[in-house]
Amino acid sequence: DADVTQTPRNRITKTGKRIMLECSQTKGHDRMYWYRQDPGLGLQLIYYSFDVKDINKGEISDGYSVSRQAQAKFSLSLESAIPNQTALYFCATSDLDEQFFGPGTRLTVL
């Protein structure tokens, strides 16, 4: 079984809808991250969490929120989706500086 899983893998939604992306990990890491990937821009950090009680904004947090429900679960929400949030979203976990990525969620906002 994969160490980091993301659901859904693909999602198409409409402008203004609320959507939640979920991430679970079995690696036992305290640190978890959400990134978005746009063509030609690499990965940009949205939010990160050191542990269940610690949530921090990344480079591009506007329009997003997160919830750390447990050590193993970290969800990303778009309260009111807009078309420029169409992207590939990755969850990651880490111990110290090596990060382990999930397979990604491809989100399309129409």
Added chain:
Amino acid sequence: GNSVTQMEGPVTLSEEAFLTINCTYTATGYPSLFWYVQYPGEGLQLLLKATKADDKGSNKGFEATYRKETTSFHLEKGSVQVSDSAVYFCALSSLAGGTSYGKLTFGQGTILTVHP
């Protein structure tokens, strides 16, 4: 702030050709440096890393040497295979004291296509 610049792609090579993907960085403190690879339809996975100056990371025939004097971490492979076709990302992690969260700063990625 921290930044990573990779050579622009895409890069197209024939099988068994020599590969170099350039990566330079700007960072405060003493960053760790990484190369991640993303195969089609998959998430990123660590290819190799180096944690201090002059260290050489290596894996699957790929190598990169941490050059502090030129702030570079170029990826090389002597003989590429079709299966190496992927997107390659250079990244750095700055573990400054007091905020050791290991946040990664990524380059924009380089698409590599290897033809038979």
